[in-house]
Amino acid sequence: MNQTIGKCIHPLHKALLGAVRATVRCGAVDIDAERCKGCGLCVGWCPAQTLALSAEANLRGYRHSTQVRPRDCIGCGTCATVCPDGCITCYRK
Amino acid sequence: MKRTSTDTIRREGRVVHRRTPLLTDAHMHYCPGCNHATVHRLVAEVLDEMGLQADAIGIGSVGCSVFIYNYIDIDWIQASHGRAPAVATAVKRLNPSRLVFTYQGDGDLAAIGTAETIHACNRGENIAIIYVNNSIYGMTGGQMAPTTPLGMRTSTTPQGRDARLHGYPLDICRLLRRLSGVGFMARRRVDTPRHIRTAKQAIREAFECSLAGRGTAVVEIMAECLTNKF
Numbered sequence: 001m002n003q004t005i006g007k008c009i010h011p012l013h014k015a016l017l018g019a020v021r022a023t024v025r026c027g028a029v030d031i032d033a034e035r036c037k038g039c040g041l042c043v044g045w046c047p048a049q050t051l052a053l054s055a056e057a058n059l060r061g062y063r064h065s066t067q068v069r070p071r072d073c074i075g076c077g078t079c080a081t082v083c084p085d086g087c088i089t090c091y092r093k
Numbered sequence: 094m095k096r097t098s099t100d101t102i103r104r105e106g107r108v109v110h111r112r113t114p115l116l117t118d119a120h121m122h123y124c125p126g127c128n129h130a131t132v133h134r135l136v137a138e139v140l141d142e143m144g145l146q147a148d149a150i151g152i153g154s155v156g157c158s159v160f161i162y163n164y165i166d167i168d169w170i171q172a173s174h175g176r177a178p179a180v181a182t183a184v185k186r187l188n189p190s191r192l193v194f195t196y197q198g199d200g201d202l203a204a205i206g207t208a209e210t211i212h213a214c215n216r217g218e219n220i221a222i223i224y225v226n227n228s229i230y231g232m233t234g235g236q237m238a239p240t241t242p243l244g245m246r247t248s249t250t251p252q253g254r255d256a257r258l259h260g261y262p263l264d265i266c267r268l269l270r271r272l273s274g275v276g277f278m279a280r281r282r283v284d285t286p287r288h289i290r291t292a293k294q295a296i297r298e299a300f301e302c303s304l305a306g307r308g309t310a311v312v313e314i315m316a317e318c319l320t321n322k323f
Contacts, residue, residue, distance in 0.1 A: 028102040039126030045286060070099050080110030081286045084130035085121055090109040093102045
């Protein structure tokens with residue numbers, strides 16, 4: 001599974017995403033940091049690469065997922081689809 | 094085009110995905126990235142979308158998913174090891190209008206509960222079976238299960254499963270599809286966003302098949318145990 005992460009997006013898709021990203025900010029996510037177990041699935045699958053694992057751990061000792069580039073979020077909902085624990089709420093304009 | 098602030102998107106935008114209210118606030122005990130948690134979420138979302146919270150009765154099994162009654166807010170019965178289809182048969186016959194489904198792993202459904210599974214499917218009980226197959230006994234340390242594919246390395250087959258020594262794997266869906274009582278059968282996986290969506294669709298169709306009385310509905314979901322991976 002790890003081999004496919006990061007290869008999930010077609011180059012044409014990537015170019016399109018870049019164009020969208022440059023003009024409009026259209027998505028936002030809320031991550032429940034205390035529920036997150038830091039499995040990294042959302043980080044690997046995010047097509048716009050807006051997510052990363054945090055440097056500090058949450059109360060349970062996991063490095064939780066956090067949005068490092070909120071401006072790039074396109075609100076596709078992929079992170080929320082793959083999140084096993086349902087920590088992510090995704091919004092789109 | 095004008096840029097919008099993230100707060101405005103949260104306030105005015107539509108919600109693409111949010112945690113379904115059927116999932117309780119309990120913290121799931123699964124390992125990070127476990128496919129069980131994903132399937133729990135899919136089951137809860139489908140029940141929520143079909144409006145079946147008050148009408149669904151789940152039968153829990155033994156294995157990693159034993160605490161499922163803590164996580165999904167519907168009626169649950171905890172069955173003995175492998176006996177979930179038998180319990181579901183009784184519950185469905187006493188409550189024909191309710192959706193009755195079992196949630197089982199491969200150690201439960203395809204090892205100790207093979208007889209119950211085959212006979213429930215053969216009788217065509219109108220129950221749905223959610224079967225999460227990770228090919229090993231995950232809870233007890235990743236030992237070889239009857240469903241372990243040939244060549245797969247587990248803690249008890251460090252050189253890979255060998256047919257001459259360990260026998261052949263049991264493909265329960267190939268066995269069940271020959272039975273007349275099965276009304277719906279699907280095999281899905283939950284490793285990519287696309288597969289997660291198709292798995293959710295299969296769970297929905299299984300529940301619809303069960304409610305329509307078309308026979309037993311079986312959804313096999315291929316999963317992997319990340320903790321006991323060799």
